[in-house]
């Protein structure tokens with residue numbers, strides 16, 4: 001992971017409720033735009049492929065401390081399987097080289113234009129999600145940002161152990177409003 005390049009946080013990563021950058025951790029409510037704050041944003045979209053309109057299926061921002069606490073509860077076995085899965089499909093060094101050299105000024109859209117696993121253009125996907133690492137009011141570029149289509153997200157879920165699924169379920173119940181629990185067809189957080 002390099003994460004040496006930064007850009008402003010694009011609108012697509014803003015909170016759909018406030019239309020502004022996320023400013024609080026979903027778990028501990030810590031200020032995210034403050035000095036020396038590292039955090040992770042994930043957003044999932046449900047898209048009308050015909051006309052390109054999309055709804056936010058879920059979204060959250062979580063500070064690194066809370067992220068680490070949850071990650072600690074994920075089983076070693078699951079993390080190894082997730083790593084193997086990504087290793088199988090993604091050469092992150094090659095991806096970095098291509099994306100960093102694509103244009104003079106970094107463009108967030110380049111990094112989330114296709115599913116990192118299937119390489120399908122997200123414009124062709126009914127559901128997909130994006131994840132990014134942020135520092136204060138900037139996005140950091142390295143292995144993230146990335147987009148993942150629903151098929152790959154489902155495959156990832158199948159690699160998780162029962163205890164890891166339970167941990168993620170607990171977190172998921174916390175971030176999703178109850179009204180969407182039935183609308184999300186399967187568990188699909190990137191969260192790694």
Ligand SMILES: [Zn+2]
Pocket residue numbers: 025026027028029030062063064065066067
């Ligand atoms: Zn937190």
